[in-house]
Amino acid sequence: xxxxxxxxxxxxxxxxxxxxxxxxxxxxxxxxxxxxxxxxxxxxxxxxxxxxxxxxxxxxxxxxxxxxxxxxxxxxxxxxxxxxxxxxxxxxxxxxxxxxxxxxxxxxxxxxxxxxxxxxxxxxxxxxxxxxxxxxxxxxxxxx
Numbered sequence: 121x122x123x124x125x126x127x128x129x130x131x132x133x134x135x136x137x138x139x140x141x142x143x144x145x146x147x148x149x150x151x152x153x154x155x156x157x158x159x160x161x162x163x164x165x166x167x168x169x170x171x172x173x174x175x176x177x178x179x180x181x182x183x184x185x186x187x188x189x190x191x192x193x194x195x196x197x198x199x200x201x202x203x204x205x206x207x208x209x210x211x212x213x214x215x216x217x218x219x220x221x222x223x224x225x226x227x228x229x230x231x232x233x234x235x236x237x238x239x240x241x242x243x244x245x246x247x248x249x250x251x252x253x254x255x256x257x258x259x260x261x262x263x264x
Contacts, residue, residue: 168197172208179211188215205235217251225254233258 163169175190191208199205213228229251232239246252246259 166197166200168194168199169204170194171197172199172204175208175211179215184215184218188212191215202236206232206239209235210239210241213254214248214251217254222254225251226258229255229258 171194175187178187209228209232213225217225
């Protein structure tokens with residue numbers, strides 16, 4: 121190669137070398153999250169998720185003391201999904217508000233929001249006469 125050709129290729133070689141070094145510095149990509157369970161049967165093998173299912177069913181059947189116990193058990197067992205934790209806390213808020221335990225109701229709504237920052241009640245849930253005011257109080261930004 122002639123010296124002139126080397127000079128014209130030098131910027132390209134420098135750019136290619138810099139690009140290779142930059143890519144090498146990126147390191148390895150983060151590990152992907154574990155695969156989601158393949159079905160309900162696999163979920164039901166997890167103690168937390170099984171207790172959540174039991175708590176939801178008891179709540180829907182109007183068995184509130186049983187629902188409360190199962191939901192607390194689900195949270196203690198360690199639900200993997202933030203959305204599931206928020207759902208358990210939401211139902212606990214409903215149960216505690218309807219049994220006039222407003223401090224517990226407020227704490228449960230706070231815990232639901234902490235578990236899932238996107239947590240929100242539906243319009244009809246937020247309008248409920250017992251827990252709606254507690255939820256709205258927590259949803260309203262406080263003045264500085």
